[in-house]
Amino acid sequence: MSFIEAHELVKTYSPRGGPTVYALNGLNLDVPQGTVQALLGPNGAGKTTAVKVFTTLIRPDSGSATIDGIDVGTHGDRIRPMIGVSGQYAAVDENLTGFENLDMVGRLYHLGARASRARATELIELFELTEAQNRPVKGFSGGMRRRIDLAGAIVMRPRVLFLDEPTTGLDPRSRLGMWDIITRLVGEGTTVFLTTQYLEEADRLADDIAVIDGGKVIAQGTADELKASVGGQRIELSLVSEADSAVALEVLRRHGSDEPVLSAEGRTLAVRVAEGPAALQRVLAELHSADVALHDAGMRRPTLDDVFLTLTGHAASADSEGEAAA
């Protein structure tokens, strides 16, 4: 049974003097309880807008969003006690210390003075925030704020945890720490709704990935299903010498089912093939007789990057262009 549900959600923005933007354009989602749903998409895809609708921050123009059957738009007061939110940008009070921030959130969840202090102390330890415990947040790094913010989202154990790009801007170590925490929360039964631009992150954390672009879901499934939907396997070759690339391309073109791609550095080639191993054997035989030396050759299943490229026609890491708009 679905726990979080979006039905034909539409949200438009009409910036002054600009054309109407469809931030959400008929978004449909269906998330079972206790699972992790990832919303994967580039900047400007509508991820934050979707999270804001579900967390009662904005109302959709049309369509419905429900959590546990409760309409998010009309019954925000029943939704808020059961959700935890960590938005795209850390929502912390700069003038309060890490401890005071968490204590305040606890009090506003109505945990009571003693329980919220105890919980704040516990979270400070859990998120390794001892440094920020008694100092105003003002002077701290983005990573530290992010952690305080996430801690704020789980002050009370939420039934649904919303995380909007939880690891964007974190260093690799903090990212691993974050993944660890999310995994543990899920182990305890929390339903998690997270957005990400990182294919690896979605693959690693989510039970189900909804790829979104232009405000709607353009593909959905497990990482494996998505890869399979792009179809076929790929032959990937690594040449010893760049000079052979023209010959190798020609061979791949004959055996592949679409146009082979040559990497920027000119020595790695890949092509999609219909029947994998047989094609690989033929390719290798032809390369051998043409005297092309190889570092490496093999079959690989499509990556999520291939999925994205195939589905949207543009690469997933559209990091820079949308930054100002996001």
Added chain:
Amino acid sequence: MTVPATAHRPSLDGPASAAPSSLSTWFSDGWVATKRNMIKIKRVPDILVFTTLQPIMFVLLFSYVYAGVIDIPGSDYKEFIMAGIFAQTVVFGSTYSGSAMAQDLKDGIIDRFRTLPMSPSAVLIGRTNGDLFINTVSMVVMIGTGLVVGWRVRSSLLEALAGVALLLFFAYALSWVLAFLGMCVRSPEVINNVSFLVLFPLTFISNAFVPAESLPTPLRIFAEYNPVSALVQSARELFGNVPPEARGVSDAWTIQNPILTVLIGIVVMLVIFVPLSIRKFSRISTR
């Protein structure tokens, strides 16, 4: 990891979800939000400096620099000016709410508050309470300084307290107006500049620093119907600082009935802007 499970986990029909509407949570949320602003006042020293030093400076400047040149018939300028300085200070003291709401929106903390099961008025109550606190501190400092430089209350203690209360309540109501504007404008810098552009003429083209009658006609008419003049006039009368000669000089209704005018002003501001601000708060989100 120990996430408190059963203890804090709200059930849908349980007390946690019913709680936000009850009076005690409303009170507690308002208190938590107020405490947050108190901590800010403590941590950002400029606020307290501005709140205490500036009024002291005004009292000293006006009572020593201008007192010699401006002549109020039948009164001592020091006595005349004090209500004006009080009014100007508390009116400007109510602008923190505007810039603070805009700043909170910019920082994104509003989004945190809005996703918590707290009362939708709490942040605004905490914010306007913060201004009330700042203004109370300013009032105490100014009264002290005033008494030192020779200002005297010539009415009863009760009337004087009523005058102080009127000043503080007027500024409190104005805080709600500015909080609303701060949420509309969204930029702390813009709301600050706008409120200064509006409040400077309002406080200076009034009877705060010179008798309204001494102004050229168009300015005099503006000054007479300016709510700040009514506020100053009320405080002046309640402090017993209106010279007998100055009574009844202006026949504008607002100056003849200053206290009633101020009370009406307070009620109008609160009745319009409290619900409007709460409604606005329930819809805003960072960008």
